[in-house]
Amino acid sequence: MTPECKEQQEKIARFLIGDLTEAERRSLEDHLTACAICRSEKESYARTLDHLQSLQDEPVPRHFFIHPEEPESNPWRLYRRMTPRWQWITAAAAVLFLLVGMAAVSRLQFRSDADGWTVDFGNDDRIAALEEEISKLSNERNLYATTAQLLEMRSGFEHILADVSRQQQLLLTALELQDSKQTGQLISAEARWRKDTGELLTSLYQNVSGYRAQDLENIGSRFNSLEMTQADQARQTNAILTALMQESGSGLNKTEN
Amino acid sequence: MMEEKPQEKVGRMVERAIPDRIGIWAQSSGQMLEDSLVKASQKGDMLAFNRLVLKWEKTVFNIALRMLKEREDAAEATQEIFFRAYRNIDRFRQTSRFSSWIYRIALNHCISRIRQKPPGIHLSLDEPNGAVNPPKQLRVTETQLDHLMRSEERDRVLGALEYLSPEQRAVVELKFFQGMTFEDIAGILEIPLSTVKSRLYTGLEILKVHLAEKA
Secondary structure, rough: OOOOHHHHHOOOOHHHHHHOOOOHHHHHHHHHHHHHHHHHHHHHHHHHHHHHHOOOOOOOOOOOOOOOOOOOOHHHHHHHHHOOOHHHHHHHHHHOOOOEEEEHHHHEEEOOOOOOOOOOOOOOOHHHHHHHHHHHHHHHHHHHHHHHHHHHHHHHHHHHHHHHHHHHHHHHHHHHHHHHHHHOOOHHHHHHHHHHHHHHHHHHHHHHHHHHHHHHHHHHHHHHHHHHHHHHHHHHHHHHHHHHHHHHHHHHHHHHO | OOOHHHHHHHHHHHHHHHHHHHHHHHHHHHHHHHHHHHHHHHHHOOOHHHHHHHHHHHHHHHHHHHHOOOOOHHHHHHHHHHHHHHHHHHHOOOOHHHHHHHHHHHHHHHHHHHHHHHOOOOOOOOOOOOOOOOOOOOOOOHHHHHHHHHHHHHHHHHHOOOOOOOHHHHHHHHHHOOOOHHHHHHHOOOOOHHHHHHHHHHHHHHHHHHHHHOO
């Protein structure tokens, strides 16, 4: 198969369907006259089209009618079926209903009274009264809650205080006990110290007294010896002086003489 | 060759012209009737819609048959197509033809049905002349022979069409069985003209392999 055959064969289906330009058609026809392979290809396509055209329409096995009971619940369809005048009326009614509904829903109230539940659209006075009542109830509730909280705190504090007092009492007892113990110890220690100190002082006094007596005695004897020495020295001095005076007197007499 | 007399010539021209004019008149009056039926259907007239069903059911059923191959599938799909058309008749604008609109619904429905179908071989249980339950003894008459041959040919063509993709099948259907132009096909399937041609010629090549070359 030549490249030209390939090119022309691509046009065969288009040729049979009538989708070629005049020039393309003439060119293909010329080629088909000369080329047996491409003619055969054309025959194949032609047979294919014959087969397709041989297929006849089948009769329907049954009718396919739509029955009234078939589901058809589309509100938009119902709307579309109306005449334009009724469409306008329906649209206006729908808008009005929507607005009234929105207003009603915005003011709708559910209340529980003594007789049961009450549903109404409310008015300003009743709303104000209800709001006041709600506010009052809310305040009362807050007060009650605060009181309960304070009572609870107070109870807590009382418990804490009792605990503290008890602990304080225990501490005081312990301190007193400790104090009494220490006082007793101090007293006994003082007594012991006094006793020890007294004995010590007594012995010290005795010792000191002994030393003092001995010292006095020594001092006395020394004084005595010193007095004796001084008396000896005085006598010697007197003897010397006497001697000197006698010496000096004999010299004077000689001079005067 | 004997020369034709002027009277005969005129007579023949009139003979030729009258059916054409009757055809044009019938066509235009048929189109007007269809338009009025569509309008009535859009206003909820179910009877008017069923007159449209009566007119188009054979075409739609055969489109479904060529797309889906099995008669039961095709019948079921045809009923669904008309339900869908009835539900959406409000959306139909009469700037286009009702036939184009119903073709579009039918082909789109068949394509989605093919895609939902699990792949594999599908054998019909109620096919008396099929390969599964061949008749053991058949007294062959000429009519029956014709019928058998037609049936065989039909099965061959439907079998060959199965080798095409659903999109190629849709283009082949509109071109060969509904005789539409490429432009109309592109409009109905909402695809470019080049895609229409590409699908058609590729489809034809596949069909050639299975119809002409295996014959």
